[in-house]
Amino acid sequence: MSETFEDDFEIIDDIDDPEIIALTELGTTLIQAILEKEPISNVQDLIDAGAPLWYQDDDGTSALHAAAYVENEQLVKLLIEEGAVWNAVDNLQNTAGDIALSLNNVACYNLIRDAGIRSELLLTLLSQTSLNPTPSESSLVLRGLDNSAVASTDAFLSSKLRYTQDSHGQDICSLVLDDGQEVGVMMGWEREIMQKTVEKLCIDHEKKDQGLKVLNVGFGLGIIDNLFQNLSTPPALHVIVEPHRDVLAHMKEQGWYDKKGVSILEGKWQDCIASEALQGFGKFDVIYTDTFSENYSELHKFFKHLRELLASPESRFSFFNGLGATNALFYDVYTRLSELHLADAGADVVWSDVDVSAQNDEERWGETRKYFSLPIYRLPIAKPRQI
Ligand SMILES: C[S@@+](CC[C@H](N)C(=O)[O-])C[C@H]1O[C@@H](n2cnc3c(N)ncnc32)[C@H](O)[C@@H]1O
Known part of the structure; x- marks a missing residue:
């Protein structure tokens, strides 16, 4: 049967x-x-x-x-x-x-x-190709056919988020799934990754002292946005794209709407990227993206916009490289795949290793679902290739 x-x-x-x-x-x-x-x-x-x-x-x-x-x-x-x-x-x-x-x-x-x-x-x-118009389900093993809030943007955007601290004092922005399982949307342990990312993106940027034009996609806990604001010269322009109502409410509470030089675009990057609102800001010196519940094909689509968004050959782009990060082989495949696709999009990437092995699992995850279990985070910095 x-x-x-x-x-x-x-x-x-x-x-x-x-x-x-x-x-x-x-x-x-x-x-x-x-x-x-x-x-x-x-x-x-x-x-x-x-x-x-x-x-x-x-x-x-x-x-x-x-x-x-x-x-x-x-x-x-x-x-x-x-x-x-x-x-x-x-x-x-x-x-x-x-x-x-x-x-x-x-x-x-x-x-x-x-x-x-x-x-x-x-x-x-x-x-x-038109032969197969459905999006690639190549990541079946990586994310499964999952329409829950973890792997569907629509479900994620209509779900409730919580801002809390765990018993180790770690800040967490999380969502609770229907089965009661808690999933970290953003967790404090990633601070070191964000710190290193901002260093690589900004510290020796030739325009750093005049104030960079920064675009960040996905606010979460605002860790990277705070790091951008704390640069010795804060960004001349700091655009944040964020669609989730609970995150936007949190940003309002924390005064992000009133910060000098900060503009918030309420919506998904997919809806903002070609908008007059975004284009009105001109091009950017630094771009970072770290979203949630999106698979590799969305990241790949984002890569294709980079050339029109980055201001000069000195401009830099990075993204949270977390796909497949519970398995060494999958992580390696996605890291190399993104390098090849960035090259297709006209950007060359340099990788640095960030050791994230210091914390034990209990401290890092508590009751939440693991999404990164490898000892090394591979940090990408891409620059537009000069033609
Ligand atoms: C992992 S958090 C970002 C964490 C951030 N890098 C930090 O340092 O705290 C992901 C964020 O992306 C947002 N997000 C999810 N889908 C998005 C989309 N399509 N466009 C823009 N932001 C999105 C989520 O609402 C969430 O706030």
Whole structure:
């Protein structure tokens, strides 16, 4: 018996179906052959006989995981060429790339990471063609088909936010999901990232002493906006784009509407970017974006506006690089993908590492859902390429 799921997916639950039994046996044999280091020709024979590369055993191990375990670069390459799934996770949430990384096998890791980048680039391309007008769901594993407030801007904008401090004195702006789970929209532990970002964006900027023209998308806790205001010469113009009513109310309470040089555009960046209001400010020396509940395709769209928004080759752009940040491989793929897409948009990026490993999990997350679990944050600074 089978049932349809959202018209697109078929959940097959008939374990007595002879076809499924045959596929399961072939898939299991393939994984065993790899783990037992049988000759590569045997593996090829099994694939040619129809062994499914997408098959994962009871532990979630796929053929690609197995090839990473036995550190066989040639086999990893073959499986990828034959269509192995680069981002399948096992029961411990590890991809084959994570296995290669844990074994320090750079060659196998790079092969899997590059397969991820190629696949994401292809999906971006497909989502831009008329053949496939739906937005890329390439980030299925990264964000799931999630219409909750975490992954849908509309749901996020109609949800209630709370400004609080946790038991460690950490400032938090959070939303509470229907299931009672609390998710940090912005959390105080990110202050160091914001601090380093402002340093890289502003400290040695040639126009710093005359007051920079700054555009920031997404206020949150206002950490980065306060840092911009606290520069030795505050910005000559500081535009903040923010759509959430609770955030706007918080900004009003804190006096942001009355600050000299500050202009607030109430709305989503997607609605403001081509508006007369924004264009009336002219171009910017520094641009930063850090939104919430948006996936990579929105960030990619933002990149495409940079050339028209940045004032000169000395202008700088950065964004909160947090996509895929609960898994080393996904983080690496999204970091490199954004570098390639920024290059397409005419901007060259330089990365710096920020060590964010000092805090323990309990202090950082408390009761909230983890969204960044890697020890190093990769901070991007992009400048328009001179033509
Ligand atoms: C992570 S917080 C920003 C934190 C900020 N960088 C700081 O230093 O505190 C994300 C903010 O982006 C806002 N946001 C979400 N979607 C947006 C959109 N489409 N356009 C502009 N802002 C958006 C949210 O309401 C929220 O205030």
